[in-house]
Amino acid sequence: MALDMRSPIESGCPDGFQYMHPTMRRNYGLWKYHEHPRPGVLVHYAHSGEEIWTVKCATQRILDSFTLRTLCDIGDKYADGYIHFTIRSNVEYVVDTEEKVQPLIDAIEAAGFIVGGTANSIATLSHTQGWLHCDIPATDASGVVKSMMDELINEFKECNMPNRVHMSTSCCQINCGGSSDIAINIQHTKPPRIDHTQVGNVCERPSVVARCPVAAIRPAMVDGKPSLEVDEKKCICCGACFPPCPPMQINDAEHSKLAIWVGGNHSNARGKPTFQRLVAAGVPNNPPRWPEVTAIVKKILNTYKTDAKDWERMNDWIERIGWPQFFEKTGLPFTKYHIDNWRGARNSLNASTHIRF
Numbered sequence: 001m002a003l004d005m006r007s008p009i010e011s012g013c014p015d016g017f018q019y020m021h022p023t024m025r026r027n028y029g030l031w032k033y034h035e036h037p038r039p040g041v042l043v044h045y046a047h048s049g050e051e052i053w054t055v056k057c058a059t060q061r062i063l064d065s066f067t068l069r070t071l072c073d074i075g076d077k078y079a080d081g082y083i084h085f086t087i088r089s090n091v092e093y094v095v096d097t098e099e100k101v102q103p104l105i106d107a108i109e110a111a112g113f114i115v116g117g118t119a120n121s122i123a124t125l126s127h128t129q130g131w132l133h134c135d136i137p138a139t140d141a142s143g144v145v146k147s148m149m150d151e152l153i154n155e156f157k158e159c160n161m162p163n164r165v166h167m168s169t170s171c172c173q174i175n176c177g178g179s180s181d182i183a184i185n186i187q188h189t190k191p192p193r194i195d196h197t198q199v200g201n202v203c204e205r206p207s208v209v210a211r212c213p214v215a216a217i218r219p220a221m222v223d224g225k226p227s228l229e230v231d232e233k234k235c236i237c238c239g240a241c242f243p244p245c246p247p248m249q250i251n252d253a254e255h256s257k258l259a260i261w262v263g264g265n266h267s268n269a270r271g272k273p274t275f276q277r278l279v280a281a282g283v284p285n286n287p288p289r290w291p292e293v294t295a296i297v298k299k300i301l302n303t304y305k306t307d308a309k310d311w312e313r314m315n316d317w318i319e320r321i322g323w324p325q326f327f328e329k330t331g332l333p334f335t336k337y338h339i340d341n342w343r344g345a346r347n348s349l350n351a352s353t354h355i356r357f
């Protein structure tokens with residue numbers, strides 16, 4: 001008897017072609033060249049003679065439904081009904097003739113959005129979920145982004161950087177985030193404080209033990225109750241034990257700091273992909289405006305802007321001048337925190353900023 005099999009439920013990413021402008025669909029893979037007539041606008045020419053104009057604008061990333069509707073209405077009215085989100089939460093509208101570009105830009109700007117973010121500009125900063133959605137953040141990554149972007153917005157609107165700059169912030173040390181030209185990440189500086197009254201009730205102890213990358217956690221009995229203990233000499237303050245076991249409290253108003261990393265790049269177009277490296281540690285986690293972070297980031301960006309050659313990405317620039325010159329030119333202090341003193345460091349030292357064995 002033939003079985004009436006249940007068909008699979010497709011829950012993956014939908015086919016992107018259905019959301020593409022018809023001109024893009026018709027010319028898929030058949031583009032000849034593109035131009036960048038002004039910041040925020042790109043034009044692509046196809047072998048068929050058709051063209052597509054792209055206008056990019058920034059969003060605040062976490063969008064309320066009113067803002068989303070406003071953006072979609074602009075797309076319906078001025079951009080042939082199409083709208084795309086980029087990896088850094090910018091919005092791209094596409095139209096098929098140059099005449100539609102200026103009315104579209106006027107509508108975007110009249111609604112309060114900022115056009116820019118193309119070519120050698122600073123793209124909108126990406127950030128992790130922060131206090132809004134996640135259960136383990138030690139800072140509000142989106143707040144750090146807002147404070148910095150307020151000061152860097154001209155670099156989004158204009159194309160004055162040597163090459164594109166991608167920046168990101170991350171509100172814990174272990175999960176989201178990624179490689180960026182400049183990244184601002186949480187850095188815990190103290191081992192977790194354990195609430196022994198709660199561990200037995202809340203945590204599955206073997207999985208917490210298994211979670212520690214340096215085997216610093218052991219099961220223990222405390223005051224007659226099952227709990228955990230941490231070998232603080234081994235602990236690298238990564239915070240990985242906190243998500244599965246909230247009583248391993250690592251977030252701390254004073255000891256959870258921010259760290260700044262530079263030179264990460266996923267691309268392998270001109271060179272190998274690179275990991276980002278730590279350049280500033282123990283920066284105060286100072287809401288609501290995080291002025292210390294912005295000051296350091298601006299220092300790095302200004303040095304990069306004046307010192308890098310045209311089209312050098314941040315990692316290419318540092319590779320050319322070398323790390324000693326990077327610290328000298330930016331004026332950032334090189335401290336003991338830049339030296340990897342983790343006991344497993346022998347394997348990673350050759351990837352650190354300064355030490356070569």
Ligand code: SF4
Pocket residue numbers: 128129130134135136137138141170171172173174175176177
């Ligand atoms: S970076 Fe960490 S704290 Fe922030 S959203 Fe991701 S998992 Fe949550």
Ligand code: SF4
Pocket residue numbers: 191192211212213214215216217230234235236237238239240241242250
């Ligand atoms: S913070 Fe990281 S290294 Fe320290 S005990 Fe927890 S999991 Fe282990």
